Every structure is written in structure tokens, then in C-alpha cells.
Amino acid sequence: MHWADFAAQRLAERGNDHVIATGITPSGHIHVGNMREALTGDMLRRACSDAGLNAELIYIADNADPLRKVYSFLDDSYSQYIGHPLANIPAPDEKGRPEGDISYAQYHLEPFLAALDETGVKVRVVDNHQAYLEGRYAEYAKKVCDSKEILREIMERVSGREFPDDWFPYNPIDSQGSMDGVKITSYEWPYLNWVDSHGVEGRSDLRIGDGKLPWRIEWPAKWGWNEVTCEPFGKDHSAAGGSFDTGKEICRIFGNEAPMSLPYEWISLKGKGAMSSSTGVVLTARELLDIVPPSIMRFLIAKNKPKKAIEFDTGEGLIDLADEFERGQKSLGDIDTGGMNKRQRVAFETQLGAIRLSQINENTDPAYSMGGVSFRHLSMLAQIKNDDAAVWESLSRTHGIDPSSPNPVLTDRLRRMRNWISGEQFPVSARISLRSDVGPRWAEGLAPGTGTFLNQLFENSGRIDFNEAGISAWVREAITSSAIDHKSAYSILYRLFLGADDGPRLASLLSALDPTEVFSILEKAIEMLD
Numbered sequence: 344m345h346w347a348d349f350a351a352q353r354l355a356e357r358g359n360d361h362v363i364a365t366g367i368t369p370s371g372h373i374h375v376g377n378m379r380e381a382l383t384g385d386m387l388r389r390a391c392s393d394a395g396l397n398a399e400l401i402y403i404a405d406n407a408d409p410l411r412k413v414y415s416f417l418d419d420s421y422s423q424y425i426g427h428p429l430a431n432i433p434a435p436d437e438k439g440r441p442e443g444d445i446s447y448a449q450y451h452l453e454p455f456l457a458a459l460d461e462t463g464v465k466v467r468v469v470d471n472h473q474a475y476l477e478g479r480y481a482e483y484a485k486k487v488c489d490s491k492e493i494l495r496e497i498m499e500r501v502s503g504r505e506f507p508d509d510w511f512p513y514n515p516i517d518s519q520g521s522m523d524g525v526k527i528t529s530y531e532w533p534y535l536n537w538v539d540s541h542g543v544e545g546r547s548d549l550r551i552g553d554g555k556l557p558w559r560i561e562w563p564a565k566w567g568w569n570e571v572t573c574e575p576f577g578k579d580h581s582a583a584g585g586s587f588d589t590g591k592e593i594c595r596i597f598g599n600e601a602p603m604s605l606p607y608e609w610i611s612l613k614g615k616g617a618m619s620s621s622t623g624v625v626l627t628a629r630e631l632l633d634i635v636p637p638s639i640m641r642f643l644i645a646k647n648k649p650k651k652a653i654e655f656d657t658g659e660g661l662i663d664l665a666d667e668f669e670r671g672q673k674s675l676g677d678i679d680t681g682g683m684n685k686r687q688r689v690a691f692e693t694q695l696g697a698i699r700l701s702q703i704n705e706n707t708d709p710a711y712s713m714g715g716v717s718f719r720h721l722s723m724l725a726q727i728k729n730d731d732a733a734v735w736e737s738l739s740r741t742h743g744i745d746p747s748s749p750n751p752v753l754t755d756r757l758r759r760m761r762n763w764i765s766g767e768q769f770p771v772s773a774r775i776s777l778r779s780d781v782g783p784r785w786a787e788g789l790a791p792g793t794g795t796f797l798n799q800l801f802e803n804s805g806r807i808d809f810n811e812a813g814i815s816a817w818v819r820e821a822i823t824s825s826a827i828d829h830k831s832a833y834s835i836l837y838r839l840f841l842g843a844d845d846g847p848r849l850a851s852l853l854s855a856l857d858p859t860e861v862f863s864i865l866e867k868a869i870e871m872l873d
Contacts, residue, residue, distance in 0.1 A: 344689075345696025346648045347383075347390035350605060351398075354387075354573055357603065359396055363388050364571040364602070366403030366469075369429060369448045371414055372627045373455035375640075375655065376610040378462075382644040383575040383607055385464040386700045400466045402459070403565060406430040406448035407472040407555045409522050426521030428555070430472035448472070458628035462637040463703035469569065475552025483564035483597060484549040484556060485532055487512040490596050497592045498559065502584050511535075515547035515554035522554060563590040567599040574602050575649065581606040607649035613656040626657070626768075634763035635661065636756050638701050639718075642668045645697040658770030661763075665718030671698045715742050716753060723847045724855055725760040727777045737855045741810060775846050777856075778839070781867040785838055790831035794872045797835070799824045801865050809858045811850040818849065839868055 344352075354361055365384040367377050384400050391398035406429045413421045418439040424432045424447075434443025434450030443450055459466060474480065487494050494512050499505060511527040517539030524540030535547045535554075547553030556564055565571065580586045581604060591601040612626060631640060634657070643664060647653055656664075671694050683691065716738060728734045734757060735746035744750065763769050786793055799821035807817040822832045837846050840861075846852065853861055 345390070345645075345693050345700070347386040347645075347700060348394070348696055350387050350573070350603075351390035351394045351396065354391060354398075354603060355394060355396055357572060361391055361396060361398040361572040362570050363391075363398060363400045364403060364565065364569060364574045365400065365466075366405055366471075366565075368405040368408040369451035369455075370408070370410065371416070371451065373451055375626050375628060375631050377455070378458070378628050378631075378640070379607055379610050379644055379649075379653070380575050380577070381459055381464055381466070382462065382641060383605065383649055385459075385462075385466070386641075386645060387573065387575070387605065388465070389700055389705055390696075392705075400464070401469050401569060401571075402456070402466045403469045403471055403569070404448065404452055405471050406446070406452070407475050407552070408558075410447070424521075426523030428472055428516070428520075428522075430470075431520060454627070454629045458632050461632055461703075462641055463705065465705070471565075472552070474568075475555060478550050478552075479568050480552070480556060480561070480564055481533070481550040483560075483567060484513055486596055487556065487560055487593075488530055488532065488535075488549070493596065494560070494593065497596075498589055501589045501592055502559075512560055513549065513554055513556060515545075517541070518543040518545055559586050559589045560593060562586060563593040563597060563599070563601065566590070566594065566602055567597045571602045573605060575605040575607055578606050578608055578650075605649055608652040610653045610655050613654050613658070613660060626655075631657075632759075634759050634766060634768060636665075636718075636759060638703055639665050639668050641703070642671075642697060642701040645700040646694075657763075657768035659772060662719050662722065662773065668698075668701065669717055716744070718756070719847070720851055720855075721753070721756060721760055722764070722773065723775065723852060725757060725764055726775050727852075727855065731757060741854050775841055775843070775852075778842055778864070781839065781864060781871060782842070785842070785868065786835075786872060789835055789838065790827060792825055792827040792831075793835050794869065796821055796825040796827045796832055797865060797869050797872070801862070801869060804862050804865070809854065811848075811854045814850040814853050839864065 363384045365380045367373060367380070381402065388398045388400040408429055409426045410421070410424050410429060410432060412425065413419060416439055417435055418441070421432075421435075421439075421441055424441065429448040430446050432447035433441040434445050434447050436442045441447075445453075456466075456468065488511075491512055495506055495510065509526060511530075513527075513535060514522040515525050515527070515535050515537050516522055517525045517537070518541060519539070521539075525537050526539075527535055527537050528544070529536040533548055533550045535549060536544070537547065538544045555561065566574070576587070587601075587604055594601050639661075643653065643655065646667075654660075721734075724734045724737055728737060731754075732746070735744060735749050738744035738749070738753075739746045744753070764774075800817065803817060803820060807813045818832065818836070822829055825832075827835075833849060834844055836849055837843055840846075840852065
């Protein structure tokens with residue numbers, strides 16, 4: 344059983360109707376690591392639907408949270424906004440200055456929400472700042488302020504932290520718009536009286552969001568008014584004495600039940616560590632989807648259990664991931680499970696679930712939709728063909744693609760592929776450059792018998808089928824006839840066509856070229872050896 348189906352089975356024990364919550368504070372660039380939470384939630388929602396449950400996914404935009412510090416991508420002038428709700432701060436301009444036309448929160452949320460839509464995530468967005476203004480937190484604010492000492496006991500006992508004598512379970516907004524350094528002087532529902540760090544006295548109305556609840560208290564309040572029954576969250580929240588433990592106990596004050604937890608591990612970038620907006624180790628969701636097909640991004644999350652850490656490799660590992668996804672799509676309809684043992688059947692059903700949950704459009708047939716063109720082959724074509732028309736022409740010869748009307752999935756994938764190849768994420772090891780002519784020193788240091796091998800190829804060139812199978816047979820026959828060893832023969836051809844000792848699968852490479860081009864280079868090489 345796939346992990347999402349298993350989680351849906353657990354949720355079914357709690358009833359038929361479910362709200363699955365995700366969310367984040369939009370304080371910086373929302374990165375691929377954050378995508379794991381949203382995609383985990385969406386896959387669970389889909390699994391619930393498949394199991395006959397009524398489930399909704401919500402995304403709580405924590406835009407009522409304050410700006411904690413001036414991040415590296417911001418101008419120093421943002422220091423004036425530290426402690427201010429993110430919904431009340433202007434977005435940064437291209438130089439990181441607070442001069443944007445939309446809010447700071449919108450600036451970071453909008454591209455992320457667009458990325459979620461592109462990956463097929465169906466989500467209802469909850470504006471948390473607006474929720475405060477509308478009084479959604481009013482009853483919860485009253486309960487915690489009326490139960491201050493009970494709440495303190497829970498927080499200190501569970502978290503192991505000691506709170507100061509003047510601690511109060513609400514953070515009002517001061518005379519300058521900040522929630523930092525405000526001291527509560529008195530409380531009588533629905534008002535808090537306070538004095539701020541500037542010496543200004545004021546009053547906040549808890550019914551209309553003149554501030555916010557501290558995070559550990561706000562979280563169980565969100566569960567309450569949103570009727571959340573399950574929430575995926577990072578492993579840090581599930582640590583002993585962490586925010587989930589305190590939240591479960593605070594629910595007793597609110598009279599609601601804590602949701603089923605679904606902790607997940609971090610996604611790290613290979614060679615760079617865990618992604619974090621504050622440390623600058625970031626690949627944003629938008630940047631990722633500019634280079635990776637969204638179905639493959641979903642597959643990365645679907646194939647790994649939430650508690651398994653993911654090291655995401657945007658280089659060779661991405662090609663391997665795409666290969667695995669494509670193999671899974673192509674083989675699903677061809678496997679007979681009757682002869683499988685239990686371990687094999689579990690592995691197959693898990694893969695089947697991962698492929699099912701990787702589809703962008705829910706409940707669509709996960710049949711292979713690329714016309715047999717692999718991610719690996721397309722990455723090669725995108726490098727050796729400068730324009731798209733040449734790519735389609737090559738695929739018309741090798742894969743039967745109609746060059747005048749290519750598959751929309753292929754068209755979209757080629758667009759992302761070109762972005763990937765031209766960007767810094769593309770691996771040097773996968774980069775190839777096709778030779779346009781034969782260099783004068785191309786054969787230096789090659790094995791004895793090179794000339795005989797090439798002559799055999801040229802003599803047989805008029806009777807081969809110029810496809811991958813035909814080219815492979817053509818090369819094997821020349822190797823046998825010239826008595827050259829296999830490794831040397833392939834090294835000769837890679838040196839001739841790429842100027843390197845190895846490269847992509849040779850038959851795939853040559854079949855992508857025009858036959859006259861291949862034979863012309865071969866003939867020139869033979870002439871230089873004579």
C-alpha cells in the first residue's frame with residue numbers, strides 16, 4: 344500500500360469528512376523543500392478521495408506573522424519593518440528595497456501558489472491575516488487570555504522552557520505597527536492595554552486582529568476554526584516537547600481535537616545541504632518548474648515516504664529520476680502480478696500508487712504520454728539541435744513524431760529542457776557538443792586498427808536501417824570484421840563525433856543525426872587517416 348493510501352486508511356477511522364492543512368510563513372523565497380508539504384497534503388487528499396472520503400486541502404498563508412530580521416536578499420531599509428505583519432509590509436523591488444506595489448507576503452506567495460497550480464495541487468488558500476481581521480481568532484484569544492496561568496503551565500511543562508513573569512499569550516501591534524517590545528499593562532475582554540518600546544501607551548481590540556497569538560498557541564487555534572483533521576509538517580515540529588506536543592495539550596483549552604500528524608523530512612540540494620531561505624540554500628518552486636516537468640516533481644515526493652530524507656540532484660540524478668518515472672509509466676499495463684511473492688507485490692503496488700499520484704490531472708490514465716521519447720533522449724536532442732523544428736524532424740525519423748504537430752507534452756518538456764540546459768543546474772557531465780567537422784588531431788592515441796574499423800563502417804553504410812537497432816547492428820558488425828575491441832571502437836566514434844571519450848548512448852546519438860551528416864564525417868575521418 345502506498346504511504347498516502349495508508350494515511351487515508353488511518354484518517355477513515357476518524358470519520359468521512361476531512362480538512363488537510365498545509366501552510367508556511369512567506370518571509371522569503373518559498374523553495375522546493377516547502378513543496379514537499381503541499382504535495383504531501385495533496386497526495387493524501389487524492390488518496391482520501393480514492394478511498395471514498397470527503398477531503399479538502401487548505402493552504403494557510405501565515406501572512407500575519409512578523410518579519411523576523413533583514414534577510415540577505417533585502418535592503419537594510421527593511422529594518423524599519425522588523426516585527427511588522429508580513430501582510431502590512433511592501434514587497435521588495437529588484438534591488439531589495441521596500442518599494443513594491445504589492446505586500447511582502449503576496450510577493451513571495453503568488454509564484455509559489457502558481458507553482459502549486461502547475462503541479463496539479465487543488466487547494467483552498469486561507470489568508471491568515473484576513474482571518475484575524477474577520478474575528479476568526481476572537482474566541483480563541485479570549486480563552487487563552489482568560490486562562491493565562493493554565494496555558495503557561497502547559498507551555499513550560501511540555502516544552503521545558505521557563506517563561507518570563509510578564510509573559511502574555513497575545514502579541515499586540517504597537518504604535519509603529521510592530522509586535523516587538525510591547526508590554527501588556529492590563530487586560531479586560533476584549534481589550535489589551537499596553538505600552539510599547541517607544542513609551543507610547545495604547546489599546547488593542549482582540550476581536551479584530553490588533554495583533555496575533557504566539558505561534559505555539561495559534562497553531563491549535565487554526566486546527567479549531569478550520570476544523571483540521573490532518574496536517575503534514577516538518578520533523579522539527581514533531582520533536583519531543585515541540586510545537587505539536589504543546590498544541591495537543593492546548594487543544595484541551597479550546598475544546599477541539601488535535602489532527603492526525605504526518606511529519607516529513609527535509610529536502611536537501613545535493614552538495615549544498617538542506618534548503619533554507621535564511622541560509623540562501625534555495626531552489627524556488629518556480630525555478631524548479633522552469634526546468635523539471637511537474638509530473639516528475641510529484642513523482643519525487645510520491646516515491647519517498649514522508650519520513651525519508653530526500654537529496655535532490657538537479658544534475659544526473661534528475662535524468663535518473665525521469666528514467667525511473669518513465670519506466671514505471673510504460674510498464675504498468677504489462678506486469679502480471681499473479682506470480683509475484685508478497686514482497687514483489689508490495690513493491691509493485693507502491694510503485695503503482697506513486698505513478699497514480701504523480702499525474703497532474705487527477706484520475707487520468709497514467710499511460711505513457713511522451714510517444715516513447717525519453718527524458719534522457721530529449722536532453723541530448725536539445726543540445727545538438729539548436730531549434731525546435733530540427734528536434735521534431737529528428738524525432739519524426741526515430742520515433743514517428745509528426746513534425747508539424749508534436750505532442751503538447753513533448754513541446755512543454757522541450758521548453759523546460761532548454762531552460763535546464765542553459766542554466767547553472769545542468770550537470771557538466773551530461774553536457775555534450777557535437778562536432779561539425781573532423782579535427783586534424785582527432786585520432787591521436789587511438790587504438791591500432793582504427794582505419795580498418797572506420798572503413799568497415801563506411802563500406803556497410805549503404806545497407807543499414809538508420810535507426811537505433813540498425814545502427815547498433817552496424818557498429819557491432821564492423822567491430823567483428825575489424826577485430827578491434829569493443830571499448831576502443833566506441834571510444835573512436837565518441838572522439839570522432841563529440842570530441843570526448845564517452846557520451847550518451849551511441850546509437851541514440853547517431854540516429855538523431857541526418858544520415859548524410861554521419862557518413863560525411865566518417866568519410867572525412869577515413870581520408871585523414873590515409
